[in-house]
Amino acid sequence: MTNQSIGLNTKEDNLKSLCPKISTQGQQLTQEWIEKYSAAKSVFYQVAELVKTEVEQWTTTTGKQPTYGQIRRQLLTHDLVKEFEKMRTGPAGLAFNAARADINADLDYQQKIKEWENTAKERLNLNPELEMPLYVTQPNFHWCPYVATNDWEEQFLGCVWDMGTSIMGQSSPTIRHYSVGSGRLSRMVNYLLERFPNFKPRRILDMGCSAGGSTIAMAMEFPQAEIHGIDVSSSQLRCGHALSVALDLPIYYHQMDASHTTFAEGSF
Numbered sequence: 001m002t003n004q005s006i007g008l009n010t011k012e013d014n015l016k017s018l019c020p021k022i023s024t025q026g027q028q029l030t031q032e033w034i035e036k037y038s039a040a041k042s043v044f045y046q047v048a049e050l051v052k053t054e055v056e057q058w059t060t061t062t063g064k065q066p067t068y069g070q071i072r073r074q075l076l077t078h079d080l081v082k083e084f085e086k087m088r089t090g091p092a093g094l095a096f097n098a099a100r101a102d103i104n105a106d107l108d109y110q111q112k113i114k115e116w117e118n119t120a121k122e123r124l125n126l127n128p129e130l131e132m133p134l135y136v137t138q139p140n141f142h143w144c145p146y147v148a149t150n151d152w153e154e155q156f157l158g159c160v161w162d163m164g165t166s167i168m169g170q171s172s173p174t175i176r177h178y179s180v181g182s183g184r185l186s187r188m189v190n191y192l193l194e195r196f197p198n199f200k201p202r203r204i205l206d207m208g209c210s211a212g213g214s215t216i217a218m219a220m221e222f223p224q225a226e227i228h229g230i231d232v233s234s235s236q237l238r239c240g241h242a243l244s245v246a247l248d249l250p251i252y253y254h255q256m257d258a259s260h261t262t263f264a265e266g267s268f
């Protein structure tokens with residue numbers, strides 16, 4: 001199965017056309033991010049060796065594999081790892097600031113996103129009363145200065161987040177797209193199709209759908225299915241909804257906690 005067979009190229013082109021134009025400031029910030037991150041990559045292999053040694057030592061001493069938390073705490077006793085953490089996380093905000101700079105500079109883009117967000121509003125079910133789990137709001141996810149939040153004031157937060165993570169992932173100052181265009185999610189759909197070629201889902205629930213990365217990939221591949229995406233973050237859902245409207249994909253987005261959804265029993 002190739003990416004072509006599930007229409008990834010078309011999807012990628014479509015999604016690129018939805019992004020803001022690259023601004024001079026956005027390009028500079030991305031370049032700065034790439035340079036700083038490359039420096040972190042240069043010590044990555046030393047850290048990887050250290051991980052191997054620590055895991056082996058732990059396993060020999062205790063007779064058990066360490067958990068992620070145990071090995072992480074152990075690794076952070078090393079100066080090399082502390083330094084690597086600083087090099088890796090310090091510049092991360094640059095990628096999000098690059099996305100933000102592009103969005104701020106492109107008024108046509110802002111207008112389009114607002115229009116899409118306000119179209120087919122019946123497919124965007126937000127719940128301002130929803131309590132955000134602490135494990136979502138407390139950590140500094142991807143070191144994004146605009147963490148996944150329920151922030152109603154910030155119009156383009158979800159798009160900054162989604163495009164910023166994509167800039168981080170691809171490290172190119174001159175390419176922008178939303179996460180679905182990265183191929184990561186299409187790989188998940190490809191995996192399904194390879195193993196279950198006749199799979200024709202009728203209803204799909206995407207839990208933790210964020211800004212619709214996986215949801216959009218599934219909607220493109222399974223047009224016959226009714227698709228619902230849930231997430232706790234309104235900003236992400238608003239971005240996902242806008243992109244889905246722009247791509248003419250009838251996806252339903254709900255602000256809901258996956259640990260207690262309000263769908264009727266047996267809905268999916």
Ligand SMILES: C[S@@+](CC[C@H](N)C(=O)[O-])C[C@H]1O[C@@H](n2cnc3c(N)ncnc32)[C@H](O)[C@@H]1O
Pocket residue numbers: 133136148179185207208209210211212213214215230231232233236256257258259
């Ligand atoms: C790694 S992202 C998912 C990426 C997304 N599926 C995509 O393809 O782009 C994880 C998402 O899960 C959401 N999340 C975490 N805990 C949740 C919960 N209890 N209920 C719903 N969503 C949750 C977060 O807000 C975040 O957007």
